[in-house]
Amino acid sequence: MALQKALFGETNFMLFAPGEYSVTPEDASAQLEVAAMTQHPIALLIEKADKAINEEDFDTVVALYCEDAVLVIKPGTNAVGKIEIRRAMEAIAAHFDRSLEVRQAGMVILETADTALVLAKTVVSAKNQPAVERKATYVFRKDLHDRWLCAIDNSYGHEVLGADA
Amino acid sequence: MALQKALFGETNFMLFAPGEYSVTPEDASAQLEVAAMTQHPIALLIEKADKAINEEDFDTVVALYCEDAVLVIKPGTNAVGKIEIRRAMEAIAAHFDRSLEVRQAGMVILETADTALVLAKTVVSAKNQPAVERKATYVFRKDLHDRWLCAIDNSYGHEVLGADA
Numbered sequence: 001m002a003l004q005k006a007l008f009g010e011t012n013f014m015l016f017a018p019g020e021y022s023v024t025p026e027d028a029s030a031q032l033e034v035a036a037m038t039q040h041p042i043a044l045l046i047e048k049a050d051k052a053i054n055e056e057d058f059d060t061v062v063a064l065y066c067e068d069a070v071l072v073i074k075p076g077t078n079a080v081g082k083i084e085i086r087r088a089m090e091a092i093a094a095h096f097d098r099s100l101e102v103r104q105a106g107m108v109i110l111e112t113a114d115t116a117l118v119l120a121k122t123v124v125s126a127k128n129q130p131a132v133e134r135k136a137t138y139v140f141r142k143d144l145h146d147r148w149l150c151a152i153d154n155s156y157g158h159e160v161l162g163a164d165a
Numbered sequence: 166m167a168l169q170k171a172l173f174g175e176t177n178f179m180l181f182a183p184g185e186y187s188v189t190p191e192d193a194s195a196q197l198e199v200a201a202m203t204q205h206p207i208a209l210l211i212e213k214a215d216k217a218i219n220e221e222d223f224d225t226v227v228a229l230y231c232e233d234a235v236l237v238i239k240p241g242t243n244a245v246g247k248i249e250i251r252r253a254m255e256a257i258a259a260h261f262d263r264s265l266e267v268r269q270a271g272m273v274i275l276e277t278a279d280t281a282l283v284l285a286k287t288v289v290s291a292k293n294q295p296a297v298e299r300k301a302t303y304v305f306r307k308d309l310h311d312r313w314l315c316a317i318d319n320s321y322g323h324e325v326l327g328a329d330a
Contacts, residue, residue, distance in 0.1 A: 151280040
């Protein structure tokens with residue numbers, strides 16, 4: 001069956017299928033593609049958010065979230081809405097003695113017309129701490145003005161399921 | 166600082182914070198909670214979808230997706246929209262010689278008013294194949310009639326980032 005072969009064939013190539021967008025800066029063979037692909041509006045928003053977090057520019061950070069967005073502060077503890085998200089960001093910055101650095105080390109964006117799921121490798125580092133790579137999951141929604149905003153920010157990925165997950 | 170202590174304290178308990186909902190059937194201590202929590206509308210939809218997939222009732226399966234939903238068939242290959250999703254489901258059923266079984270072994274739902282991210286442990290099994298547990302990510306959207314529908318179905322989680330992810 002041709003469809004079955006297409007779906008389950010031996011080749012394991014990375015197809016940039018409709019609804020998918022991929023950035024993997026470490027992969028040398030993908031370098032040329034990355035230059036064009038980092039122009040994806042959601043990739044640009046995440047870049048803007050990371051820069052703003054690193055500079056503690058929380059006005060810019062909070063403006064990138066939906067009004068009722070959920071941020072996972074740590075597995076089991078969430079901030080809900082812009083006021084709580086801002087307060088959490090400030091506390092996190094203070095906790096890491098203003099040395100927090102966040103960057104993405106690769107991402108895939110799966111999108112429909114108005115909803116997108118980002119699977120990212122997010123590297124979090126701070127002074128006197130080993131850098132941690134998280135398998136982050138971010139959901140973006142388009143608002144009435146066609147702007148993408150972050151609805152769910154879960155940098156812990158499946159860690160929210162607990163240590164046994 | 167009280168907030169910092171609250172955010173980063175030693176205790177690692179599972180708080181059912183606003184915007185979060187958790188089901189972990191394996192955890193004996195959570196059994197009582199699970200009975201109530203499996204009533205979450207999205208958990209019920211996923212249960213319905215799994216049952217319909219296992220019974221190859223694809224009309225029921227496809228009705229649970231948004232018109233422009235994205236289904237990851239395998240990392241790098243997506244089906245987009247109900248017609249492609251139905252065709253992929255049929256091909257997958259045939260590929261596994263009609264012995265496919267899907268079930269959830271725990272999930273956390275992070276939700277805003279109209280968007281939800283599900284982090285699930287999804288167990289996929291078929292005859293003559295070892296059962297595989299995937300760290301699945303599902304995004305649901307509410308439609309104009311307040312019904313949750315699946316917008317993005319990525320049972321592979323971060324595997325879409327490639328073998329090096």
